[in-house]
Amino acid sequence: xxKLLVIEDGNEYEEFARLFLSxxxxxxxxxxxxEALALLAEAPADGLLVDLRFDRSVESDLVGDIxxxxxxxxxxERTSAIRYLRDNQxxxxxxxxxxxxxxxxxxxxHDFTPRRLANLRRLYGDVRAVPSFDAGSIRxxxxxxx
Amino acid sequence: xxxxxxxxxxxxxxxxxxSRTARNLPEGQxxxxxxxxxxxxxxxxxxxxxxxxxxxxxxxxxxxxxxDARIGECRKMLVEIDxxxxxxxxxxxxxxxxAAELALEIDGRLxxxxxxxxxxxx
Numbered sequence: 501x502x503k504l505l506v507i508e509d510g511n512e513y514e515e516f517a518r519l520f521l522s523x524x525x526x527x528x529x530x531x532x533x534x535e536a537l538a539l540l541a542e543a544p545a546d547g548l549l550v551d552l553r554f555d556r557s558v559e560s561d562l563v564g565d566i567x568x569x570x571x572x573x574x575x576x577e578r579t580s581a582i583r584y585l586r587d588n589q590x591x592x593x594x595x596x597x598x599x600x601x602x603x604x605x606x607x608x609x610h611d612f613t614p615r616r617l618a619n620l621r622r623l624y625g626d627v628r629a630v631p632s633f634d635a636g637s638i639r640x641x642x643x644x645x646x
Numbered sequence: 647x648x649x650x651x652x653x654x655x656x657x658x659x660x661x662x663x664x665s666r667t668a669r670n671l672p673e674g675q676x677x678x679x680x681x682x683x684x685x686x687x688x689x690x691x692x693x694x695x696x697x698x699x700x701x702x703x704x705x706x707x708x709x710x711x712x713x714d715a716r717i718g719e720c721r722k723m724l725v726e727i728d729x730x731x732x733x734x735x736x737x738x739x740x741x742x743x744x745a746a747e748l749a750l751e752i753d754g755r756l757x758x759x760x761x762x763x764x765x766x767x768x
Contacts, residue, residue, distance in 0.1 A: 510692070512663060512666065515683065516666060516683075519679065519680075519683065520670060552658065553655075553658055553659070555659075556692070609662065610658065610662075611657060611757050611760065611761065613761075613764050613765070631757065632662060632665060632669055632753060632757075633662065633663075633665065633666040633667075633669055633670070634669050634670070635669075635670045
């Protein structure tokens, strides 16, 4: 059976995947980039299902340097930097996985603009997006050949 | 937070999650496991808040979006969903279907607003 790694800050994606995708995928879940890297080191995955915003993550779990982000983008304002990192944590986690050599298709459930999706593909390779939690569309996105 | 950021957040935090189960309800009798999931989507987002409370928390402070009639429509639909809570919790089929229908309408409107503000609308 194919293996799917869910990466999110809560459990909504995992719950969804276990209910609607577990006939085709063995499901595992990580709640941070570090946990995802650890799980992938233990056993490979055929696909990634990634949340975009990680509003519930604690600061220490976030990928990205808060102080550097604050200086670079927000004139040193830390609160905005943390919000920025949380808002983009799914893509930042994917960047960490790509940097570590994991190149599985990554599916986001998000209504990206075509421009942003193209940019994500330029940066992170095989990135797919489904605008809503439609089980059939998510399954198709995970199963289609790259 | 700008109107564009707020609209994106509303679409993500409310529209996407309120419709998570609603979009996948099967024909015929709805299994208990899906009723439980729908209840969490509508009345216990993040484990505690109703979708209407999450919506108001985000949409309330920003006047720029209040001028959009679709925000008012979403608010009304969320109030209707709140009014169906008892029937949804006991699995009454008509209420489940109506709540799901409203959830999809809300998601569609919030995504349309977000798309328009991000410049991605056709």
